[in-house]
Amino acid sequence: MPLISIDDVAEKPFDYIIIGGGTTGLTIATRLSENPEISVLVLEAGAANFNHPLISKSSQHGFQFGNPDLDWCFQTTPQKHGLDVQYYWNRGKTLGGSSSINFQLWVHPPKADVDNWERLGNPGWNWDMFEQYSSRVYNVDKTKLQVDGWKIWDATKSYGTGNVKVSLPNVIDSDIKFRESLVMMGVPKAPAPYHGNPNGAYINIGTYDPNDYSRVDAATAYLRPNLLRPNLVILTSALVHNLIFDSADGDLVATGVQFSSTTDKTPRRAYAHREVVLCAGAIKSPQVLELSGIGQAKVLKQIGVPLRLELPGVGENVQEHQVVGVANELKEECPDMTYDLLRDEKEYAAHGELLTQGKGLHTIGITNLTYAPLSTFSGMARAKELYSAQKKKIEEHKKKGVYPPGREEQYNLLLDLLDPEKGNPDVELVGFPGYISFPRLPIPGKRYYTLCAVLNHNFSRGTIHATSRDPYSNPEMDPHYFENDIETQSMVETVKWLRRLAQTMPIKENLDHEHNPGPEVQTDEQVEEWVKKGSITVFHTIGSCSMLPLNKNGVVDPNLKVYGTRNVRVADLSIVPLHIAAHTQSVAYVIAERAADIIRSSAKY
Numbered sequence: 001m002p003l004i005s006i007d008d009v010a011e012k013p014f015d016y017i018i019i020g021g022g023t024t025g026l027t028i029a030t031r032l033s034e035n036p037e038i039s040v041l042v043l044e045a046g047a048a049n050f051n052h053p054l055i056s057k058s059s060q061h062g063f064q065f066g067n068p069d070l071d072w073c074f075q076t077t078p079q080k081h082g083l084d085v086q087y088y089w090n091r092g093k094t095l096g097g098s099s100s101i102n103f104q105l106w107v108h109p110p111k112a113d114v115d116n117w118e119r120l121g122n123p124g125w126n127w128d129m130f131e132q133y134s135s136r137v138y139n140v141d142k143t144k145l146q147v148d149g150w151k152i153w154d155a156t157k158s159y160g161t162g163n164v165k166v167s168l169p170n171v172i173d174s175d176i177k178f179r180e181s182l183v184m185m186g187v188p189k190a191p192a193p194y195h196g197n198p199n200g201a202y203i204n205i206g207t208y209d210p211n212d213y214s215r216v217d218a219a220t221a222y223l224r225p226n227l228l229r230p231n232l233v234i235l236t237s238a239l240v241h242n243l244i245f246d247s248a249d250g251d252l253v254a255t256g257v258q259f260s261s262t263t264d265k266t267p268r269r270a271y272a273h274r275e276v277v278l279c280a281g282a283i284k285s286p287q288v289l290e291l292s293g294i295g296q297a298k299v300l301k302q303i304g305v306p307l308r309l310e311l312p313g314v315g316e317n318v319q320e321h322q323v324v325g326v327a328n329e330l331k332e333e334c335p336d337m338t339y340d341l342l343r344d345e346k347e348y349a350a351h352g353e354l355l356t357q358g359k360g361l362h363t364i365g366i367t368n369l370t371y372a373p374l375s376t377f378s379g380m381a382r383a384k385e386l387y388s389a390q391k392k393k394i395e396e397h398k399k400k401g402v403y404p405p406g407r408e409e410q411y412n413l414l415l416d417l418l419d420p421e422k423g424n425p426d427v428e429l430v431g432f433p434g435y436i437s438f439p440r441l442p443i444p445g446k447r448y449y450t451l452c453a454v455l456n457h458n459f460s461r462g463t464i465h466a467t468s469r470d471p472y473s474n475p476e477m478d479p480h481y482f483e484n485d486i487e488t489q490s491m492v493e494t495v496k497w498l499r500r501l502a503q504t505m506p507i508k509e510n511l512d513h514e515h516n517p518g519p520e521v522q523t524d525e526q527v528e529e530w531v532k533k534g535s536i537t538v539f540h541t542i543g544s545c546s547m548l549p550l551n552k553n554g555v556v557d558p559n560l561k562v563y564g565t566r567n568v569r570v571a572d573l574s575i576v577p578l579h580i581a582a583h584t585q586s587v588a589y590v591i592a593e594r595a596a597d598i599i600r601s602s603a604k605y
């Protein structure tokens with residue numbers, strides 16, 4: 001059914017109500033509505049934004065930020081261990097959610113990281129499951145899968161049967177030289193980046209339609225081809241406040257939701273015969289649960305919401321990735337176009353034209369990824385020193401009994417991953433064809449290539465909680481960045497290494513000088529301070545409604561059902577209990593595909 005108005009929905013019953021029409025929400029809604037007998041309502045707070053040029057034209061990374069029509073513009077609390085810096089946490093507020101504003105990298109996690117979810121008490125949530133469901137999501141373009149002797153996809157494996165087209169965008173000379181310099185610095189090629197072992201350097205693909213380089217997101221891949229299904233009802237500009245419940249034998253039974261149009265804010269209701277599925281993302285899903293009376297007694301008391309179900313894990317166990325970028329200005333004679341040019345109006349228009357010929361900046365992408373152990377960057381001795389210090393700290397805290405239920409098990413797995421002898425990928429490097437570096441800003445008209453360091457497996461744990469019963473006010477986000485020194489020091493060591501890489505041929509040939517941090521940042525202490533001032537989020541928040549056993553502070557069980565409820569599931573990135581060395585959209589789609597299967601099989605259709 002085409003998009004409809006609020007009066008077509010208010011006070012009406014549906015089989016399923018899906019809260020949030022983002023990456024996971026649209027995927028699940030499309031799958032459930034394959035059965036024409038089943039009615040599905042999606043309530044999305046953002047607008048439809050079909051064919052919005054800031055979404056459909058690829059590679060406009062960050063151009064949507066701060067635009068309230070597309071971005072929630074979240075902001076964290078000042079970070080106590082990070083010089084009180086507040087971080088912007090941009091998220092898609094539109095049909096398609098964050099898949100519509102993301103940076104389009106298509107990345108698969110390492111096998112060990114997904115298998116860890118099963119080890120934490122979630123049978124069936126393992127690497128085999130990831131492979132099975134992801135191949136239902138992606139559809140790899142076979143025409144460009146070999147570049148300069150770098151094999152992108154294992155031809156013996158499935159190319160996928162899904163609707164999310166992924167392909168290799170164009171690359172610039174600095175991308176090629178960066179990769180060659182990595183090899184010069186001893187980084188091996190990743191053995192199986194899309195099939196369980198991304199440890200090393202590789203060329204990655206992205207959510208680009210190979211026919212015209214446009215963005216592929218959940219709206220274009222899942223919803224658009226099925227928009228006219230009469231049983232699929234999508235209401236946009238509709239913010240869900242809370243769930244409505246009855247109770248049966250001590251369990252909560254959701255009968256519907258309370259929501260309002262974002263223009264008039266008058267509370268309305270819609271009813272669910274079967275289930276309510278929460279897909280509002282890792283930042284808003286815990287808030288919706290709390291405003292429904294599900295969460296920590298203390299938090300609900302503070303906001304004046306009566307407690308219906310005590311679940312201490314709601315809004316806890318929050319984990320995030322951080323990135324810091326060393327930005328180098330390109331030499332005048334270097335021929336590369338970089339994203340920096342798009343900040344100039346004339347260039348922006350010119351590249352819009354070039355796109356029609358399959359050329360220009362809207363056809364290039366972020367294609368250089370490397371996953372490697374900390375020891376690659378710090379040397380083995382320093383990696384061992386940092387690992388031992390972290391291990392000691394954790395052992396001491398275990399003895400003092402300070403950890404909440406379930407945390408020790410997570411830290412045991414993280415220590416195992418971090419053990420330098422095992423060589424797992426702790427850090428990711430990204431070659432970014434433009435400026436993505438802070439706090440110093442770029443000089444207009446100049447072109448840059450940024451060498452980025454990303455932390456994959458953080459020990460720090462944060463929180464996301466509602467601080468008001470007003471559904472229109474954002475929850476408080478506190479990721480506890482840099483609470484563990486291992487995170488700060490891993491970044492410091494990697495930044496020092498990246499500076500050496502910039503002096504290595506052949507990338508050195510293209511780089512004029514380092515613009516940020518710049519020559520005044522030299523000692524380890526100065527690098528540390530710069531890292532704390534200059535790091536940003538990678539937009540990968542997880543854990544706020546973790547899938548864990550109930551006695552380990554779980555919020556949902558392995559069937560994604562909220563403990564203590566009969567028919568409420570959470571099926572978005574918030575359920576991931578332990579972070580992965582990967583960008584997260586592939587995981588979000590996998591969670592959604594599996595959730596759809598779980599829901600269909602529990603309803604026996």
Ligand SMILES: Cc1cc2nc3c(=O)[nH]c(=O)nc-3n(C[C@H](O)[C@H](O)[C@H](O)COP(=O)(O)OP(=O)(O)OC[C@H]3O[C@@H](n4cnc5c(N)ncnc54)[C@H](O)[C@@H]3O)c2cc1C
Pocket residue numbers: 019020021022023024025043044045046090091092093094095096097098099101102103104105106107238239240241279280281282284285288538539540572573574583584585586588
């Ligand atoms: C800027 C950015 C860059 C990224 N880059 C990459 C990348 O290059 N590669 C990669 O793999 N991953 C990337 N990611 C991460 C990836 O896109 C996300 O992890 C994934 O899309 C999250 O899916 P989700 O369904 O959990 O949440 P979302 O897709 O964010 O969906 C949540 C939806 O719920 C809606 N909503 C929220 N609250 C309510 C409410 N109360 N009522 C109604 N609707 C509500 C939101 O508007 C949104 O549409 C990036 C993310 C961002 C934000």
